[in-house]
Amino acid sequence: MLKSWVLPKAALVFRALSFCALAQTLVACGDLAVFLSQPQTIKTSQGFESVEVGEDGYFRVSWDSPGSDPSSSADYDLYLLKLPELPASLKAQPSMRLTSELVSITAISREDSLSLKDHGTLLTNLKGMQTYIHQEKIDPKLFYVFSIKGKSSKAAARNGMVSAKVNFTSPTLTRSSWNRDSATLSWDYVSGATSYDIFDSNDLSKVLFTSESVSAELSFDKAAERKDYCVRSRRGALLSDECVPIQGVGKDWTVHIVEISGPTAVNDYYRAGDSLDISVRFSNSVTLKPGATTKLPFYIGSLANASYLSGSGTDTLTFRYTVQAGDVSQGLLPVPQLIVTPTEGLVDSLGQAVDLSIYRFHYEQSTNVKIDADPPTVDVGADRSATSPITLAATSNGASTFSWSQVSGPGTAQFSAADKATTEFSAAGDGVYVVRLTVEDDSGLSAQDDLQIIWDNNAPIVNVGTDRSLNASTLIDATTSGGSSYQWTQISGPGTISFGTPTTEDSTVSA
Structure with a gap:
């Protein structure tokens, strides 16, 4: 008689498979299910309940005894046979297979179970409903065939057999990138993995380090070690078979620019004639070959080049630029790469050419120095005569502050808006007055211009x-x-x- 399982709502079932066992003249059938959650208690079924891989990385095999009482005295033995391949007859029955994210399970019929002959090694004795944890490291390449045999003729009517093979893979895509202080290794997520192990592919017996996420940080020194780094997925004791190479580190590592920084002037501005020293730090020491030249291009309103000053043989090269008249900038803007002639003229400790690429994030905040080589300009116009208040309107370039003042005159000059470029002038007392407008830019550079006004507001x-x-x-x-x-x-x-x-x-x- 074929029985259906009554599953609790909380159970997650991929699919149920029915199989039958024949003993003398009796036929008994059981149903097979695979759960993503922990095995559930099912009181009205018989046979294998589930074969899972727990977070500890071991197989969990559950068996349900017949009858309404799971603690009944039915007595069974559990066997295990490990095979590199299943018989061709099993592969030809897709309806008898069930695949989860971690395990592919095949229900083996009585005929096929008899063809196997050898049921393998006795693992344990099962009584009532039990879950057996097979604490042996799983080999992803093998098929694990679990058999349940009744120890009495009545129990033998409920014999059953399933094969299980893990579907646990390594990441298929790896990459590496770098930032200011370290290299970042990353890979795609593998379903069921709880962590990832990093190895030197030349020595898979030793884990270099483990990450519980899909990325890991390496110091520059570690990233530059001449290793063939590779990654494998892990779930407890279960380890994926293939170690997938990680590109861009180890033997693929190239010394590159980490950051670019420059000093800040005392008043936050550099003037014409000032020396601007810029440091370029690499991920490891670099050497400028004899006869080779290098310069650091950057934008300060227009393209400029800082000349190499020192640092060959260390991890930091220093470049110097002398501020020229007309240079105005609110910061140093990067260009795509450092210029080295010839290109392979800058090498690492192994004599290999380094990566000359420059990115905006390489520039530290300290390179936001301001360059202002030229003062502002101001023009207050031609001398004037007036018998009543007049408007003085100055023109300027680069000025941010304005200040009108009296230089000379018989009385007191008055300005309606002494801190504006445009103001109204009047005076207390007729005569010749000289007034001055002083302007200043954001960097503190200033300029001034004077104006003579003949003021005649009273009759003689x-x-x-x-x-x-x-x-x-x-x-x-x-x-x-x-x-x-x-x-x-x-x-x-x-x-x-x-x-x-x-x-x-x-x-x-x-x-």
């Missing part, structure tokens, strides 16, 4: 004294205030008046 005062009678040439002494030019003229009279100096403050008069 003049007093030539009291009327008088004259019979000869007489000097008239006038008293004036605020005048800048003078003119004596005749208004009326029967004759003509002559002025000795008609354009001065004092003059003689005669008739």
Whole structure:
């Protein structure tokens, strides 16, 4: 009689397989299932319940005894036979196979079980429902055939046999990259793996290190060791068969640029004539061959080149650039690579050419130095004359701050907006005033320009004294205030008046 299993809702079943065992005139059938979760208690079935690989990496074999009481006295022995291949007849029955993420299981019929003849080694005795953990390292290349045999004629009616082979692979894709301080090894995820072991492929007997994620960090020294690094998947004691090479490290390792840094000027700016030293650090020591030259190109508004200064034989080369007039920059911008002539002129300790590639992340924050070789410009225009408040509008280039001030004048100059490029001027007291506009840029460089303003906002005062009678040439002494030019003229009279100096403050008069 064929029985169906009643599964708890929590059980995760891929598929159920039925198989029958014949003993004398009795036929008994059992169902096979594979679970992703821990084996569940099933009280109405008989036969193999599951064959799994636990997180410890060992096979877990579960058997369910007949009857409603799992603690019944049914007595069975569990055997194991390991085969490099299954008989061809088993391979021809896909409906009898079940594959999970870790295990492929084949239910073996009575006829095939008889053809095997040898059921292998006795592992343990099973009574009632039990889970047997086979604590032997699994060989991924082998088929594990588990057999259950009843120790009585009644129990023998429920004999069963399944084969199990792990589907546990190594990563198929590996890669390596590097950052400022280390190399990063990474690989694709393998289903069921709990960790990954890194080996030297020339010595698979020793694990170099283990990672519980799909990546691992290596110091530059470790990455540069002349090893053939490879990776294998692990699940407890279960280790994937193939060790997949990791590219870009070990024997594939190339010394490369790690970071580029430069000093910061005292006032955060470099001026024309200042020396700017830039350090280029590599992942290992490098040597500039005799006769070879190298320079570090970078952008500071336009392309510039820093010349090699020192460092051959160490892991850091120093380059120097002298700031030129017209250089303006808010930071050093990288170019694709360091220039070495010839290209193989810069080598590592083994004489191999190094990687000259430069990336933006190589530049440390300290290279955000500002270069400002030229001061700002300012022009306040031509000299002016005014009798009322006037607007002064200056033009400038590169200025960030403005300051109007009085240089000279008879009174006090007044500015409506002394900190702006455009302001309104007035003065308390007529006369000639000189005012100055001083500008400054972000780096502290400054410039200034002066402007003369003739201010005449009040009428002058003049007093030539009291009327008088004259019979000869007489000097008239006038008293004036605020005048800048003078003119004596005749208004009326029967004759003509002559002025000795008609354009001065004092003059003689005669008739």
